Amino acid sequence: MKKDRATRRDVLKTAMAASAAIFPLPGFFPSPALAQAAKGRVVVIGGGFGGATCARALKRADAKLAVTLVEPNRVYTACPMSNAAIAGLRYLTLQEFRYNRIAAEGIEMVYAPAETIDSAARAVTVGGGQRLEYDRLVLAPGIDFLWDALPGYSREAAASMPHAWTGGDQIALLTRQIASMDDGGVVVISVPVTPARCPPAPYERASLIAHMLKTRKPRSKVIVLDAKDEFTMQRQFQSAWKQLYPGVLEYVSLSDGGVVTSVEAATRTVTTDFDKYTPAVANIIPRQIAGQLSGIAAVADRTGWCPVDPITFESRLQPNIHVIGDAAIAGAMPRSASAAMSQAKICAAAVATLLAGNSPSTPTLTSSCFSLVAPDYAISQSGQYRPAGDVYTEVEGSAGISPVDAPRELRAKEARDAEAWFFTTTTEVFG
Numbered sequence: 001m002k003k004d005r006a007t008r009r010d011v012l013k014t015a016m017a018a019s020a021a022i023f024p025l026p027g028f029f030p031s032p033a034l035a036q037a038a039k040g041r042v043v044v045i046g047g048g049f050g051g052a053t054c055a056r057a058l059k060r061a062d063a064k065l066a067v068t069l070v071e072p073n074r075v076y077t078a079c080p081m082s083n084a085a086i087a088g089l090r091y092l093t094l095q096e097f098r099y100n101r102i103a104a105e106g107i108e109m110v111y112a113p114a115e116t117i118d119s120a121a122r123a124v125t126v127g128g129g130q131r132l133e134y135d136r137l138v139l140a141p142g143i144d145f146l147w148d149a150l151p152g153y154s155r156e157a158a159a160s161m162p163h164a165w166t167g168g169d170q171i172a173l174l175t176r177q178i179a180s181m182d183d184g185g186v187v188v189i190s191v192p193v194t195p196a197r198c199p200p201a202p203y204e205r206a207s208l209i210a211h212m213l214k215t216r217k218p219r220s221k222v223i224v225l226d227a228k229d230e231f232t233m234q235r236q237f238q239s240a241w242k243q244l245y246p247g248v249l250e251y252v253s254l255s256d257g258g259v260v261t262s263v264e265a266a267t268r269t270v271t272t273d274f275d276k277y278t279p280a281v282a283n284i285i286p287r288q289i290a291g292q293l294s295g296i297a298a299v300a301d302r303t304g305w306c307p308v309d310p311i312t313f314e315s316r317l318q319p320n321i322h323v324i325g326d327a328a329i330a331g332a333m334p335r336s337a338s339a340a341m342s343q344a345k346i347c348a349a350a351v352a353t354l355l356a357g358n359s360p361s362t363p364t365l366t367s368s369c370f371s372l373v374a375p376d377y378a379i380s381q382s383g384q385y386r387p388a389g390d391v392y393t394e395v396e397g398s399a400g401i402s403p404v405d406a407p408r409e410l411r412a413k414e415a416r417d418a419e420a421w422f423f424t425t426t427t428e429v430f431g
């Protein structure tokens, strides 16, 4: 591996402000102000944290609603805590969830991809040709990748240089690659600019891989190549890295030449402005946009993300279509499972209220986020959000963050809280 970092600082100067990374707490469930019971057909597309939560919340808001959830996969692989699985600290099967309990609540499950949306006729066509008519449509398609943004990277290249940013197969592939890597091997993680899904997750991943290497492959190291100079909870992460992973985790920022400019899958080469790396494992996280379905529904704007009304999450571009979760533009709210769930509940309440002919009220979201740095060491952020204009802004004075110099007992408690959060959340969505 060639590596020469002399003279690179100050060459690249474009600083990227990392997104706030605060996840709404589970349990916030606004009730719709229904003057009368709503009747109507609601189709929800995407059975992830956003869509599955929304389908359930709709049915619970009004049992008379006919709710259909469209999702191609019978098994959903959750990304939160997947970094622990990738680092061999957790079984991947603990990340897998099915839809039986959701179906048992009277929600019709359609296991097929949504393929076309006719907003004038208010109808969706799914793979296999089934046509689903709706009064209101909720889209929660998650993210897609800007495949063309990184020369050499493609769906095919991801089969050897996984992103592991969506999908069980990708997470399993990266897990296998790291487990089978020889001691002395190098793992490179390429981190994109924001906006992106879960801004702290690349640094959590780097931390947990570093923990795994330190304990099981002590001659190995992980190098983070970042397209940004700043990232969320940076002081907390970097102070922990200094303490826990000196010589194991190397961080290269934008200003130090961290931007990956091309990759070559055949030789597993990762090129930056100054270096060429040929690591044993290359985890390439590409730039992101809203899930492909948002293009089909014509709800994404030129940014590639979906502008919405923050009170109802109705699209600014298409009437009667709501967009929630990672695909939506929600201002200061991060793209996280917790945010997706909070938006889902607000959207469900708003849809039920609108179908009953009433006006939804303005919500406040309470938020909390954990990132594991080691199995017994986590950091967190919390805050509240209110709609302001077209997006959400953080309520002044509501932000909380783990102190940089917290004692290890607090870090250990936050690690237990992170595990509890995952259990509570996934039970609420799928259990």
Ligand SMILES: Cc1cc2nc3c(=O)[nH]c(=O)nc-3n(C[C@H](O)[C@H](O)[C@H](O)COP(=O)(O)OP(=O)(O)OC[C@H]3O[C@@H](n4cnc5c(N)ncnc54)[C@H](O)[C@@H]3O)c2cc1C
Pocket: 023, 045, 046, 047, 048, 049, 050, 051, 070, 071, 072, 073, 076, 078, 079, 080, 081, 082, 083, 112, 113, 114, 115, 140, 141, 142, 143, 164, 165, 166, 197, 198, 201, 205, 291, 292, 293, 324, 325, 326, 327, 335, 336, 337, 338, 339, 340, 370
């Ligand atoms: C490594 C990592 C760690 C993370 N850790 C955390 C964490 O600790 N806490 C946290 O809050 N968040 C975390 N996140 C973020 C979280 O996973 C996402 O923000 C969350 O999954 C977004 O939910 P969503 O419903 O918008 O999208 P998704 O959960 O991705 O669900 C989208 C669903 O839509 C389906 N779909 C797509 N297209 C179609 C179509 N045409 N027809 C039908 N269905 C379709 C997909 O199959 C998928 O099931 C993490 C993310 C990553 C990558």
